[in-house]
Amino acid sequence: MEGRGWERARKGQRSEPLTLIPYLGCFLHQVLTPNVGNELTYGRMLGTRKSFVCLAPGWPEGQDYAHVCGSTSMGWGASSLNHLFLTDVHCLPWFIKVSESQGPGTILQFFSFNCSSHIPTLELLHVQPPTTFFNPPSLTRWQGIYVGEVTLSSSAQLDALVVNHYELQLRFICGNHVMEGPLSVDVQQDPGHIRCAGRFASPGGEIIQVLETVSPGARLYTLLLPGLELQGAQMSITSAQDPPHFPGPFSINRQGWLQAPSQGLKGQAQKSFQLQVSVTFGQNRSCHGMLMVKVLPAPSSQVSFLEQAQNITILENLVPGSKVAQVQARGFDVRYEIVSPVPCPLFSIGRADGVVRTAAPLELTPATKGAAVTRLQVKAFERLRPWASVELDLTVKVRSVNRWPPRCLPELLVTQIPETMPVGTMLNTFTCTDPDSPGSTLDYQLRFHSPPGPASLCLRERVLEVNATLDCDTPGACFQHAASILVLDDGQPLMTTEVPVLVMVTPVNEFSPACVSRTFRVREDAGPHTLLGSVVGSDMDYPHDSIEYHTSGGSATFAVDHLSGEVRLLGSLDYELQRLYRLTVLLTDHSQDQDATCHHSGSCTITIEVEDVNDHAPECEPPFQELTIHTSLGQSVEVTKVLCRVPQEPQRLAFSYSIVGGNSQSRFSLQGAILVHNDLMLAPPWPEQPHTYELLIRVADAGPSIPHLSTTATVIVHLVPWRASTVATSTHRATMPSMMTPLLVTDTEAFWQPEPWFVVMLTMTGALLLLALGWLLNRLLQGLARVLQAPSIPAQALLLNRSASFAHLYARESIS
Numbered sequence: 001m002e003g004r005g006w007e008r009a010r011k012g013q014r015s016e017p018l019t020l021i022p023y024l025g026c027f028l029h030q031v032l033t034p035n036v037g038n039e040l041t042y043g044r045m046l047g048t049r050k051s052f053v054c055l056a057p058g059w060p061e062g063q064d065y066a067h068v069c070g071s072t073s074m075g076w077g078a079s080s081l082n083h084l085f086l087t088d089v090h091c092l093p094w095f096i097k098v099s100e101s102q103g104p105g106t107i108l109q110f111f112s113f114n115c116s117s118h119i120p121t122l123e124l125l126h127v128q129p130p131t132t133f134f135n136p137p138s139l140t141r142w143q144g145i146y147v148g149e150v151t152l153s154s155s156a157q158l159d160a161l162v163v164n165h166y167e168l169q170l171r172f173i174c175g176n177h178v179m180e181g182p183l184s185v186d187v188q189q190d191p192g193h194i195r196c197a198g199r200f201a202s203p204g205g206e207i208i209q210v211l212e213t214v215s216p217g218a219r220l221y222t223l224l225l226p227g228l229e230l231q232g233a234q235m236s237i238t239s240a241q242d243p244p245h246f247p248g249p250f251s252i253n254r255q256g257w258l259q260a261p262s263q264g265l266k267g268q269a270q271k272s273f274q275l276q277v278s279v280t281f282g283q284n285r286s287c288h289g290m291l292m293v294k295v296l297p298a299p300s301s302q303v304s305f306l307e308q309a310q311n312i313t314i315l316e317n318l319v320p321g322s323k324v325a326q327v328q329a330r331g332f333d334v335r336y337e338i339v340s341p342v343p344c345p346l347f348s349i350g351r352a353d354g355v356v357r358t359a360a361p362l363e364l365t366p367a368t369k370g371a372a373v374t375r376l377q378v379k380a381f382e383r384l385r386p387w388a389s390v391e392l393d394l395t396v397k398v399r400s401v402n403r404w405p406p407r408c409l410p411e412l413l414v415t416q417i418p419e420t421m422p423v424g425t426m427l428n429t430f431t432c433t434d435p436d437s438p439g440s441t442l443d444y445q446l447r448f449h450s451p452p453g454p455a456s457l458c459l460r461e462r463v464l465e466v467n468a469t470l471d472c473d474t475p476g477a478c479f480q481h482a483a484s485i486l487v488l489d490d491g492q493p494l495m496t497t498e499v500p501v502l503v504m505v506t507p508v509n510e511f512s513p514a515c516v517s518r519t520f521r522v523r524e525d526a527g528p529h530t531l532l533g534s535v536v537g538s539d540m541d542y543p544h545d546s547i548e549y550h551t552s553g554g555s556a557t558f559a560v561d562h563l564s565g566e567v568r569l570l571g572s573l574d575y576e577l578q579r580l581y582r583l584t585v586l587l588t589d590h591s592q593d594q595d596a597t598c599h600h601s602g603s604c605t606i607t608i609e610v611e612d613v614n615d616h617a618p619e620c621e622p623p624f625q626e627l628t629i630h631t632s633l634g635q636s637v638e639v640t641k642v643l644c645r646v647p648q649e650p651q652r653l654a655f656s657y658s659i660v661g662g663n664s665q666s667r668f669s670l671q672g673a674i675l676v677h678n679d680l681m682l683a684p685p686w687p688e689q690p691h692t693y694e695l696l697i698r699v700a701d702a703g704p705s706i707p708h709l710s711t712t713a714t715v716i717v718h719l720v721p722w723r724a725s726t727v728a729t730s731t732h733r734a735t736m737p738s739m740m741t742p743l744l745v746t747d748t749e750a751f752w753q754p755e756p757w758f759v760v761m762l763t764m765t766g767a768l769l770l771l772a773l774g775w776l777l778n779r780l781l782q783g784l785a786r787v788l789q790a791p792s793i794p795a796q797a798l799l800l801n802r803s804a805s806f807a808h809l810y811a812r813e814s815i816s
Contacts, residue, residue: 096109096185099187101158101190104153106156108185111137112147113148121173122139127166129166137149137150150168204292205290208293213265223277275292304329307392312324313396315398317362323357324357327356329390331382334383338376340376347396376395378391380392403495406487408499414504419470419472419506426464437491444487446483447486473540473541485498507594508593510540513538522608522610522611548563549587552585557581567606578610580607580608582606583606613707617701618645618709620642623714625716639675656701656702664693667679675695690719692717
């Protein structure tokens, strides 16, 4: 028995014929190994319980090859690229048996695979007849071997009476090697298992159509197979059958026959009767289903074809199952069949729809080249009355066609070019011939698939060339161009051949990365790993973000993330020691060239400014005071002065003072750092007994630095009323006992400090507003002055007129 042979993947070894050796249900190839003195060595088979592993002949375990074998005397051969592989491991067809009582999750078949160079896949392509009873195959790795299994799905309900055979088409992929094979599942009937299945158990139920002329008590439907009634099956109709909706009750006998009512169904045409049926089998085993009985009127029309004769012309290249014609006849529930020729090997007809289809390839022999005629005689009859029939003559003419498409070399073009390939470079020349008409002229067309559009490649006659610049520096611009050469002949019908073309464009690193110099600001109290900002690099080569970041000089204070460019703080900062840092960041691109060692680099400078932070709270001396005050009515008395400073920063002298606790009835107030007792607001009756106040004075710095830190000083004041005092006013100070530990409270207060530009803008706006108000006031005053001077103008004019008249008279008198 000769196999197809397998080629050695190692360079310099030639293909040798392989011989199949039957062994344990699996056929292995006998291989002639040249390097062992032409001795025949056989593939070793490692047997396991219900499974086996096929190994290449003379090949050590653990090397790279692929195989697949199943748990039931079947296996596939597989290959692994660039390694020794076994191409043909033929096993017997997979055929398993499963009981119809098996439920969801049942494991039907195990498979073992060895595919060490790739990640294999096991797929379920389709199931015949179509169903959802089977899960997609699973594939897991166990001790270096991939194990797959096929299981029943959650919707699986096997019923041997409905479907007793399924065929699963499986596909195994290991790298570039793809294999397919069938898995036949034979469903075995379980005598002890009962289940309502099919349309009977569906929500709509089984639909039964009967004529209204059916005989009373006639059998309408069979619920059990013959012989099951002897095993104790009991059936009953559980739904109500009350008149007038029912002409009479339907019944089920011991043989499982549904019988028509004893009154018959005459006059019940176009009505439907719904029956709920319960089936009990043995102990605690039962199922329920529904039957829908539809009553049809008695047929009265005769059977006749719509057309008396038909002549059909078809081509010889129709595949089996292709539609040829459809015949239609009048009548009730008509069925069709071919009565001549019998048997009819080339054509078949749909029994219910009357569609004539091809049943075999229509290949014309040289003797009948040109045309072939088949005369079919089709019979139409009523299903319930087979004697009511009619026949029709159908002539089918088969015409020869252009059968062979053009053949091309190469059949597939896969090439790789750099993106800097010049325009006009020739990639390949295609040579095609037409087997039906050698020497005929063929038409070549270039079609693009990915990316669409003739932008990168062009076809001049039969030569494929580069048509445009192959720029790979934008996403999706190139890298892979999928196209095809469509070759058309001039026959009838038109035959074509498509040559796949795959041009892979490799990137070239042409540009250096760059980044923009930036300035970051950081507070001097920032902790380690604080994010200062990010260096954003760019590269005109694609991918644009394939950049690594490094610092020049190995700074111990700052660090740059190699991938993201984030600048983070590593050490501590001190504004008083150093306020400015300059960091040189180096950028290096990668993964932008076919040559992994080709890199370009760039750099930019990052400036880091340290911001001053107020990090010392004020301290008061002493932090605790105790005083005794003798006051008179209606007088204010200076109690004490709170003295505070910042030892670490002696130049800071601006503080704010406020009483935050113990000031009941607001008897005390602060005038700067001076604590004053104010007794002016007291109203009778005045207190006659001494009283003690424990005041908490909050002292906070008021400088421009943030945050604002504060501390709290404690002052205990013993107030002696004026009636109990022997002198006008006196104050007794007590020092803090040495045994008391002062309580220092540090409070940080955040306040809003505007930016300098905001203060300048606010000042200028105020000045402009004052100028506008002054100008407006000036205009108002000038208008008022004009109004007050308006009445005196006519009087002055009259006085001038009178003076002129007197002067004129005086002149005349002088002349006379």
